[in-house]
Amino acid sequence: MKLSAEVNIGIGLPTTVPGATGDLLLEWARRADDGPFSSVAVLDRVAYDSYEPFAMLAAAAAATSRVRLATMIAIGPLRSTALLAKQAASVHGLSGGRLTLGLAVGARLDDFDVAGVEHKGRGKRLGEQLAYIRGNVDGDLVGPSRDGIEILVGGLSGPAYSRMARYADGYAHNGGPPRAFANAAARAIAAWSDLGRPGRPKLWGQGYFAFGDPDRGDAYLRDYYAFTGPFAEKIAAGQLTSARAVKDYVRGYEEAGCDELVLFPCVPGIDELERLQEALS
Amino acid sequence: MNVAIVGGGPAGLYLAILLSKLDRGVDVRVLERNEPDATFGFGVVFSEETLGALRDADPETHLEITDTFARWDRIDIRFQGREVSSRGHSFSAIARRRLLEILQERCRELGVTLEFGVEVEELPDADLVVGADGANSLVRRFGNFGTKVRPEGSKYVWFGTDHVFDAFTFAFREIEHGLFNAHAYPYDERMSTFIVECPEPVWRAAGLDRLDEQESLAFCEQLFANELRGRELYSNRSLWLDFPKITNTTWHSGNVVILGDAAHTAHFSIGSGTKLAIEDSISLAAALARRRWDLEAAFVDYELEREPYVERTQDAASESAAYFGRIASYSHLEPIQFAFNLITRSGRITHATLGVRDPQFTRALDGWLGGRPISPPPAFSPYELRGARFEKRFELVESSVAVSPEGRASPEEAVRPEGKLLLRLTHAGRRGATQPRSRGVDLPLADGWPVVAPTKRPYAPFGAIPGEPDEVAVLDAFVAAARAAAAEVLEIDMAHGYLLGSYLSPLTNDEDDRLRFPLRVLEAVRGAWEGPLAVRLSVTDWHPRGNTVDDGIAIARALADHGCDLIHVEAGQTIHDDRPQYRRGFLTALSDRVRNEARVPTLVGGYLTTLDEANTIVAAGRADLVLLDLPETQIERPLQPVTTVLLGEVRA
Known part of the structure; x- marks a missing residue:
């Protein structure tokens, strides 16, 4: 089956959706690999009922052979630099070089609190982590090889764009209407050009969908994004609940120059994946 | 369902009209602190776009409003004893007082309760409370809106005059203390709005901080006597003010929703305040209709719809406010370049869009830059720098x-x-x-x-x-x-x-x-x-x-x-x-x-991807030479990687 869109479509694994079992997650990865999707992606949260992103991608590496495995994004500064590099390199090696490592500073204090990591200085630490992972500054001490890991950086601040352009291969946007993506993409390209990088950054976008039970999806998003205060309800309102909405969203992102659009489920159940596949065909 | 709207300005009244029409069973009250005939400010400006929205939302008032409109399509810029005009800018304005009369009358016709002289001390008892009570909103106290207020731009004072301008007029006057500017436009057949503005240090140096209302009126009248053609300025509690830029992280809290200036302000120099407020009312009423009075869902719809537009307008307004703050640095520009710089100050008008509105102006501008009556666009005008001649402004290869x-x-x-x-x-x-x-x-x-x-x-x-x-x-x-x-x-x-x-x-x-x-x-x-x-x-x-x-x-x-x-x-x-x-x-x-x-002289890049940007920058005197980032085109996308190589041949 071929997707109608020119932008690559990836699918999120429901690692943060309440009720998703280990069996479902692996089946989801397998079905995504069989289907038309070009990547499977995970979110990252510590203080929440959710699966650890690199553990999930390691399992997905074994269950798949084709799709890229992406963190969209992982909160870099929660982890020590060398361990983050090692986790990423391990998934990369186990998957035969299919890792796309999206990193950002994270937005929630509670994740830092429970991880026992200081929230302050997270931007600086992320910069160091990127320089370490991309720059091979350890002289191959911390293997396996990190060569060929595709790195994305997310975030909407000036320093985030600058870190992206300095160290990464592309930009990971945090979702929202296509015009929000287009705006961020212009900033990402401007930063890329300002840092003198040749070519153009890869542009990854994301969105949320729930076909079967939009109310449940709505409740999940409001809960997951409760830390954003008033924005949670706007994020929930942006949930894609019909084939038509998915198609419009994909078209909007395509027009905005998106290279890879990852759609994340809000309701567990393999039928959600099937319905997304239908909507895209 | 009963609705309490706090604030009987244009936005509050217009929302009351729309909600009563939407559902005759709804009980709508408007609570206004002032008396019905009290009003502050003189005229308000609308764009063509807003007029279309008014027609669709309530044809009855649209007819009455547009009947009393002052309309014009010209901007006059008076600078260094010269006047430059640009056409094709459709504006309309109406006396604020007249607008309120029309809206109040329509409210009464529809059975809206109008209560005047009411100070809102506590949250009104209603299913839905609307804060349409302006920049100094009291309703904002009843919820958690994340309000931020920062002054922006220069000192300004708002007058009326009985000299009827026939165009939107920007006038500049230099005195020993610095440069003053006026924004003037007609709003009916007898009167014009006349706003005087100057940077804070100039205001202080001229001693305006020590003058009372009458004295400062006399000062402005004398300063702009030429523009006023000897007519008078009228005060309506006209005091020198700092413009407050207001933003809120959310526009609703519980059953309270805010709109217009209470939710967001846009510097007066782009004349969008009333327009934004009325468009908010239309959007909120439509969301309530669509969501069948599910308040929270309607509030989210309203915010999602209005936010991007409001943000763009506020950004443009801030650019404009900053422009007038540094106006003195442009006094060396030729009047036509000065005028184009002013017209394009907020980024909403470019060389290309002005060329559609007023081809005669851009032809004159291009001619001035190119040195011939019919010249190519500004980016193709020649330029000389220490004996080196450039055939166009984006010729440099780095x-x-x-x-x-x-x-x-x-x-x-x-x-x-x-x-x-x-x-x-x-x-x-x-x-x-x-x-x-x-x-x-x-x-x-x-x-x-x-x-x-x-x-x-x-x-x-x-x-x-x-x-x-x-x-x-x-x-x-x-x-x-x-x-x-x-x-x-x-x-x-x-x-x-x-x-x-x-x-x-x-x-x-x-x-x-x-x-x-x-x-x-x-x-x-x-x-x-x-x-x-x-x-x-x-x-x-x-x-x-x-x-x-x-x-x-x-x-x-x-x-x-x-x-x-x-x-x-x-x-x-x-x-x-x-x-x-x-x-x-x-x-x-x-x-x-x-x-x-x-x-x-300057050379500038910074992710400029179109000739229109280059034309606008060069013509406005924002740079002498530009570096373009040529983006890949949609058609060539799969084949061609982006390059930052610049157009133009290397000359020996």
Whole structure:
């Protein structure tokens, strides 16, 4: 089956959706690999009922052979630099070089609190982590090889764009209407050009969908994004609940120059994946 | 369902009308603190777009409103004793008082309860409470809106006059204390709004802080006697004010929703306040209808629909406010360029869009730039710089060369000068000895060479500790490279934290006289190179402890005094963890300030991707030369990678 869109479509694994079992997650990865999707992606949260992103991608590496495995994004500064590099390199090696490592500073204090990591200085630490992972500054001490890991950086601040352009291969946007993506993409390209990088950054976008039970999806998003205060309800309102909405969203992102659009489920159940596949065909 | 609308201004009344029409069973009350005939301000402006929305939302009032409208399509700009006019700008205005009368009447007809002289001390008892009570909203106290208020722009005062202007008029008057400007437009057949504005220091120097209402009215009347044709100004509690820019992180809280100025203000100089407020009412009423009075769902719809538009308008308004704050720096421009700069100040009108509205104006502008009555667009106008003639404004092709092997950024970089139009002489300083940029930037080489800088701190994580520069050797290398260079324009790199740039910033140089060595290099290169000489400069460090734009302008002035012909405007990268502000054309505003405040020619890039941007920048005098980033086209997308190579042929 071929997707109608020119932008690559990836699918999120429901690692943060309440009720998703280990069996479902692996089946989801397998079905995504069989289907038309070009990547499977995970979110990252510590203080929440959710699966650890690199553990999930390691399992997905074994269950798949084709799709890229992406963190969209992982909160870099929660982890020590060398361990983050090692986790990423391990998934990369186990998957035969299919890792796309999206990193950002994270937005929630509670994740830092429970991880026992200081929230302050997270931007600086992320910069160091990127320089370490991309720059091979350890002289191959911390293997396996990190060569060929595709790195994305997310975030909407000036320093985030600058870190992206300095160290990464592309930009990971945090979702929202296509015009929000287009705006961020212009900033990402401007930063890329300002840092003198040749070519153009890869542009990854994301969105949320729930076909079967939009109310449940709505409740999940409001809960997951409760830390954003008033924005949670706007994020929930942006949930894609019909084939038509998915198609419009994909078209909007395509027009905005998106290279890879990852759609994340809000309701567990393999039928959600099937319905997304239908909507895209 | 009962609704309490606090604030009987245009937005509150209009919402009351729409909600009563929406559902006859709804009980709508409007609570207004003033009496029915009290009003502040004189006229309000609408655009064509808003008129269309008014027609669709309530045809009855649309008819009455447009009957009493003053309409015009011209902007007159009076500057240095000359008047420049531009047509094709459809405006309409109405007396605020008349507008309120029409809306009040319609409210009564629809059974809306209007209560005047009511101060809202506590949250009104209603299913839905609307805060339409303006910039100083009391309703905002009843919820958690995340309100921020910051003053923006200059001092201003709002008058009326019985001189009826026949165009939107911007008038400028210079006195010994500085430059004043007026914004004037007619709003009915007898009266015009007349706003006087000046930067705070000018206001203080002119002693306006010590004058009372009548005295300051007399001052303004005399200052603008020519524009007023001897007519009077009228005061309506007309006091000098600071404009408050108001933003809220959310526009609803529980059953309370805010709109208009209570939710967001936009500087008066783009005349969008009432328009935004009424459009808010229309959007909110439509959302309530669509969501069948599910308040929370309707509030989210309303915010999602209005936010992007309001944000764009507020951004444009802030640009406009800042423009009028620095107006004096444009007094050297030719009237037609001054006028175009003014018209395009907020970024909403460009050379191309003005060309559609007023082809005669752009033809005159292009003719002035091109030196012939019929000239190509501004980006294709010729330009001369120290004997070098450019056939168009985006002709420069950048190429850079390290002045010495240790001054290279990475091993691939060329050392020999090659013939290119603009040849940049660089010394990477502590940004040297790094891996190729295709992989990343500032990633140190495993086996790099020693780097130098006036600071002991590495540039980026895992970078080498810089040694002390051998200034004599560096100076000699720049001079030798300059002598060997074959180029139309030679450029010295003092930007982005490279060696000479790191001398200029307090973030990386503790020396008192930070210009000492960069100026020595400039003078020495000037002595070795006869052609046009540019300096690439980070005009701001984008860091609280670094160089500000004002510092950058002072540096640009010093560079010009020491033989620099052209400032190539850049920003940031002085240190790796700065706080850049990236967007399309992110360097344009900086170039505008350098060119017009330091009065030195500029070259600017900053992710400019269209000829329209180049035309607008050049014609408005924001830069003399531009660098375009040519984006890949949609059609060629799968085949062609993006390039930053510039149009134009290299001339021998």
